[in-house]
Amino acid sequence: MTLTISVKTPIYPTEEKEKIEKCFENLFDKKIKLKLIKEGENNFLYSSNIGIGLLKRIFSDIRQKKFLDTVRACAVIEDEYTLLLYLHKQALYFKRIAVVTEDTSSPFGHVEIRLQTEKNTAEEILDWLAPKTEKGKELSPRSFREIYSFS
Numbered sequence: 001m002t003l004t005i006s007v008k009t010p011i012y013p014t015e016e017k018e019k020i021e022k023c024f025e026n027l028f029d030k031k032i033k034l035k036l037i038k039e040g041e042n043n044f045l046y047s048s049n050i051g052i053g054l055l056k057r058i059f060s061d062i063r064q065k066k067f068l069d070t071v072r073a074c075a076v077i078e079d080e081y082t083l084l085l086y087l088h089k090q091a092l093y094f095k096r097i098a099v100v101t102e103d104t105s106s107p108f109g110h111v112e113i114r115l116q117t118e119k120n121t122a123e124e125i126l127d128w129l130a131p132k133t134e135k136g137k138e139l140s141p142r143s144f145r146e147i148y149s150f151s
Contacts, residue, residue, distance in 0.1 A: 003125075003147070004116045005050040009089055010109040011036075011043045020045055023092035023111065028054060052147050054113070055129070058085070059144050061097045062130060068138065071130035074099045078114075083122040083129075086110040 007027075011020055017036075024045070025031050034045045062071050076084040088098035089108050100110050115125055128146055131138045 002118060003052065003120075004048070004114075005052070005054060006046065006048040006114045006116075007050060007054075007111055008037075008044050008046045008114070009111040011045060012108060015108060017045070019093060020089070023089055026092050026095045027057070027087070027097075027111070029057070055115075055147060056144055058097060058113075059129060059147075062099075063138075065097075066136060067099065068130045068133050071099050072126065072132070074101050075126050075130065076102060077122040077126065080121050081117050083115040083125045085113040085115070087113065 007024065009020060009023070011017060021031075021034060024034060024047070028050075032047050032050070034047050037044050037046050062068055071085070074086065076086075078084050084102070086100050086102050087110060088096075088100045089111055091098035092111060102110065102112075115122070117125060127140070128142050131140045131142055133139060
């Protein structure tokens with residue numbers, strides 16, 4: 001069983017590719033190999049087979065900044081085995097993680113993080129990443145090490 005993580009973001013004509021690459025560098029704390037792909041009339045930067053280190057940063061940030069409920073509200077369960085998260089591209093440029101919805105909140109688009117698994121459901125991944133809360137407290141606290149049960 002594997003957990004596959006990929007990232008993708010649009011490149012608009014008014015944007016500089018290097019600045020978008022910087023968003024990814026800030027997200028991963030290192031440079032990653034990105035492919036320029038075209039879908040219809042649109043260009044995207046894309047990378048697949050991302051290591052679980054990306055999730056560690058997101059896992060830690062959402063707990064430290066206490067926005068688990070926001071992550072749950074904005075996450076999209078695309079199908080039984082696919083979970084999508086959208087991050088604000090401009091916030092990433094400034095080394096901040098801000099979760100947005102697919103169609104709003106980020107005028108220059110978003111960075112899509114796609115988590116796919118063959119065994120666990122998308123709902124299980126979401127419950128691990130951002131458990132339900134009550135009065136701001138996690139109902140089922142999780143440790144990052146539990147991700148290895150998904151990979």
